[in-house]
Amino acid sequence: MRETVYDKIFKPKTYTLSNGKEVKQHASRMPFILLIVLFITIVSWEVTGVDLSMIRTRGYQFIVILLAMFPPNLNFMSNVWGPLFDTIQMSLLGSIAGALLAIPFALLSSSNIIRNQLLNGFFKLFLSILRTLPTLVTALIATFIFGLGTMAGTVAIFIFTLSYIGKLMYEHIENVDMGAFEAHESMGLSKVEAFRYAIVPDVMPTYLSVSLYAFEGNIRYAAILGYVGAGGVGLLLDERLGWRDYPSVGMVLLILMLVVFVIERISEYFRMKLT
């Protein structure tokens, strides 16, 4: 371990081993880190006005809505399916389109495929900036541009998926062992062929499993996009919550949970198979 300022203030303990060699044990940095964390916690505590006694005195209010959701309004079930399918379709289309477009973006960002630092840097920055935009904000902007409805939600999911898969993929591609690629080239294959037989088989399982994972998460995201008018089951949730029709909200959440659970199972099964 390197000597740092910290070690100069808190001197390391020195042990003398039986063979006369001296070993230094650096003072733990734990107290220092804990102090910083504690400090930030206190500041945040003050800023956000956290008051734990409130949970004790008014915590039951949290349960009130939850209890009002039971029993779920079964008659409402038939109203849920339409928006729910919208949500699934939105996230499916957005995920597939995003995953496909992520391939060229990831390739352009990988310094071992495209040897142009300027281009790599540009696309990496572009993906990073896309990633910082919260999905809900993208969705809201999309509703202004594409009008209210499922199209806006699809675009928001598409942008998020593109940035997410793009980043994970270029990180993976940059860590690919280029030996196989060079070996293929030295055997006389063209660059494209070498790419096809050396890089693609290496990257493919990760790509598919990341895409599945993104799709899984997107369904959950898509469920809230309706709040800003971007279609899907969120619209229903917003409306019913506004009317304080909690049994119907409970029904929506119940069905949403079942669907997410099933989709997660399916996707997990395939992801296990891929790795």
Next chain:
Amino acid sequence: MNKAVQLQLEKEPNRKLYLSTIGIILAALLVWSFMGVNITGFDPRGTQIASNIFWGILSPDLAFLFDFRTAGGVPYLLFETIAIAFLGTIFGSLLAIPISFLMSPSVVSKPVAFVTRLVVIFIRTIPSLVYGLMFIRVTGPGPYAGVLTMSLTSIGMISRLYVDVIENLDRGVLEAMTSMGCNTYEKIRYGILPQLFSNFLSVTIYRYDMNLRDATILGLVGAGGIGAPLIFAMRSYRWNEVGSILIGLVILILAVEIFSNKLRSKLVNG
């Protein structure tokens, strides 16, 4: 071709049927989803608004962006968002520790692990906005509701990643310590905690990164943070303000991401 190579090649199982079935299912799903999403193209005013947004971001409201004194300026709003995400992550990760132990099959019995998993899925699927509304009843609108919401929504992912850490513990260390005659306390203190601590911390930092991004959502229901001013500004077409908030947000998130990546790689590599 070499005969041995040829033979080996023929041994490869024929997966054409399997792959093409999956391909057909995928194509069908794609067509189905195309039918559901009505591709509207641009709203008539869409291009106009898109260019407005673009110009707004290029010419941000500088007075608003660098307003360090009042509580309504971008710096304070960002600061509040940071605080909400920080406390939310801390609470969430503390709550996730017992849950993750109850969730890992190598610590508790299979049925218990399964039930906990179901509960966590249950917690995770409820959209954060619903939690926000529920907590606002407890605390009233404001950042405190945001903190509570964030804690609850972080539990799901954090505990799932914690479980991975617990399952991947190096048990060799424990065996070595047993053979050296260490007691249970020493085994936990020197064998398990050092392994868990840095990995848990790494997961937590990662989640903080995500929470910062998600904290903008909370503004929608009045749970504090920078989301509400952003959405108000957008709904009333004040694109210059939108521009300043987005610039502040992007810079903050990028900075935190770079910082957290550095920290995490340091944690993992020791």
